[in-house]
Amino acid sequence: MSGYHPDEITLMDYSAGSLSLAQSLAVAVHLFMCGQCRGQLEQLNALGGTLLAQSDPQAVEVQGFDDFMDTLDAKPEPQITTKVQSRLYNPLQNLLPDSFDAIPWRKQTKDIAEYDLTKQLAGQGVRVALQKIRAGAKVPPHSHRGQETTVILSGGFSDELGVYHKGDFVTRDASHRHTPTALQNEDCICLTVLDAPIYFVSGFYRLLNPFMRW
Amino acid sequence: MAQTSVIRSKVRHMSAPGTRDQDTQKWVDLLHQVAHHRDREAFRQIYDHFAPRIKAYAMNQGVSQQADELVQEVMTSVWRSADKYADSLASVSTWIFTITRNQRIDLLRKAGRMQAEIKVETEELWQIPSEDNTVSSIQQLSAQRHLSKSISELPEEQMIAVKKVYYEGKTHQEVAAELNIPLGTLKGRLRLSMQKLRVMLEAKEL
Numbered sequence: 205m206s207g208y209h210p211d212e213i214t215l216m217d218y219s220a221g222s223l224s225l226a227q228s229l230a231v232a233v234h235l236f237m238c239g240q241c242r243g244q245l246e247q248l249n250a251l252g253g254t255l256l257a258q259s260d261p262q263a264v265e266v267q268g269f270d271d272f273m274d275t276l277d278a279k280p281e282p283q284i285t286t287k288v289q290s291r292l293y294n295p296l297q298n299l300l301p302d303s304f305d306a307i308p309w310r311k312q313t314k315d316i317a318e319y320d321l322t323k324q325l326a327g328q329g330v331r332v333a334l335q336k337i338r339a340g341a342k343v344p345p346h347s348h349r350g351q352e353t354t355v356i357l358s359g360g361f362s363d364e365l366g367v368y369h370k371g372d373f374v375t376r377d378a379s380h381r382h383t384p385t386a387l388q389n390e391d392c393i394c395l396t397v398l399d400a401p402i403y404f405v406s407g408f409y410r411l412l413n414p415f416m417r418w
Numbered sequence: 419m420a421q422t423s424v425i426r427s428k429v430r431h432m433s434a435p436g437t438r439d440q441d442t443q444k445w446v447d448l449l450h451q452v453a454h455h456r457d458r459e460a461f462r463q464i465y466d467h468f469a470p471r472i473k474a475y476a477m478n479q480g481v482s483q484q485a486d487e488l489v490q491e492v493m494t495s496v497w498r499s500a501d502k503y504a505d506s507l508a509s510v511s512t513w514i515f516t517i518t519r520n521q522r523i524d525l526l527r528k529a530g531r532m533q534a535e536i537k538v539e540t541e542e543l544w545q546i547p548s549e550d551n552t553v554s555s556i557q558q559l560s561a562q563r564h565l566s567k568s569i570s571e572l573p574e575e576q577m578i579a580v581k582k583v584y585y586e587g588k589t590h591q592e593v594a595a596e597l598n599i600p601l602g603t604l605k606g607r608l609r610l611s612m613q614k615l616r617v618m619l620e621a622k623e624l
């Protein structure tokens with residue numbers, strides 16, 4: 205059972221669909237491993253359903269129901285009949301080989317290896333990677349310009365602020381300088397999302413954030 | 419409006435029709451008619467009710483130009499996936515909300531520049547509630563039905579913050595600027611509102 209979770213505002217943004225894609229991946233991976241947050245998310249989704257139900261209806265201009273159904277009948281049913289998945293899903297599943305051993309890790313130091321997912325996922329200014337830290341090894345002390353989110357997939361690590369295990373969701377912002385050390389006995393593998401160090405304000409945000417672009 | 423009564427049972431997947439207000443139950447029944455009998459008249463009622471609200475959502479979210487497209491995508495999913503809906507897991511409006519949110523994200527992703535290499539489907543990042551990925555108990559679900567009342571009981575400044583962030587798809591920075599308050603104050607209001615909603619939901623379960 206996971207001990208460190210996304211805070212409720214992060215979950216709220218995720219539920220609303222306004223969290224960035226990369227951050228949403230981190231949250232989704234945590235949700236896969238955390239029933240407690242899945243429960244909280246259901247409440248937040250219900251908030252969305254309630255707000256939808258309460259909104260002032262706006263006339264749909266393009267077509268009425270009968271036209272809509274004619275169009276629908278003309279469209280072939282897709283082979284996969286629905287986009288609604290039933291099973292609980294690990295969002296990393298399609299990005300990674302079946303086992304962590306089969307990942308083409310790139311060695312950074314003798315203790316740290318990395319597998320970059322940025323190109324497969326993110327927009328500008330965000331970095332997404334898997335990191336593998338050898339059991340018992342220390343990562344050199346560092347701080348970040350932006351926010352760093354880590355979700356532990358295997359093993360665990362500790363730093364000045366706590367001890368973290370599989371499933372934990374850990375965020376560190378620019379004010380933290382930390383020295384993570386992998387726990388003994390097992391390599392630590394985690395998903396790391398490093399956000400844009402740029403602080404977007406107001407209208408510019410929509411122009412600069414690819415997720416909000418129109 | 420009829421108030422739902424309290425259920426203490428923790429049995430999952432148990433349908434408990436007597437505990438819902440008529441309106442909630444009406445949509446469940448209509449969606450079941452669609453799922454099991456491909457009932458077009460039932461679907462017409464769902465369409466007539468929800469399509470204009472999905473349109474309102476799209477306009478609030480700043481995707482007005484694609485509003486009708488969003489409505490069509492969502493209603494197509496509702497028609498084709500009605501059999502995936504389980505009334506023990508979410509209300510119809512919550513289920514439709516999650517589909518709408520995901521279709522909006524899909525539209526945004528298609529419009530962006532990053533679609534070519536994306537290997538994670540929106541549905542994998544934001545799961546639609548279904549039998550195997552949901553932990554709701556009947557209790558939680560009954561509590562969720564009080565949400566509309568609970569939201570109206572929030573202090574106005576908190577309600578506005580929640581609606582802007584949650585429903586208008588704005589960033590915290592944008593909302594704080596609009597309300598002319600510091601970012602920290604906005605986050606404080608959001609946290610307080612979530613606490614209040616939780617307390618109100620729990621109080622109603624007793």
Ligand SMILES: [Zn+2]
Pocket residue numbers: 206208209210234238239240241242
């Ligand atoms: Zn959690």
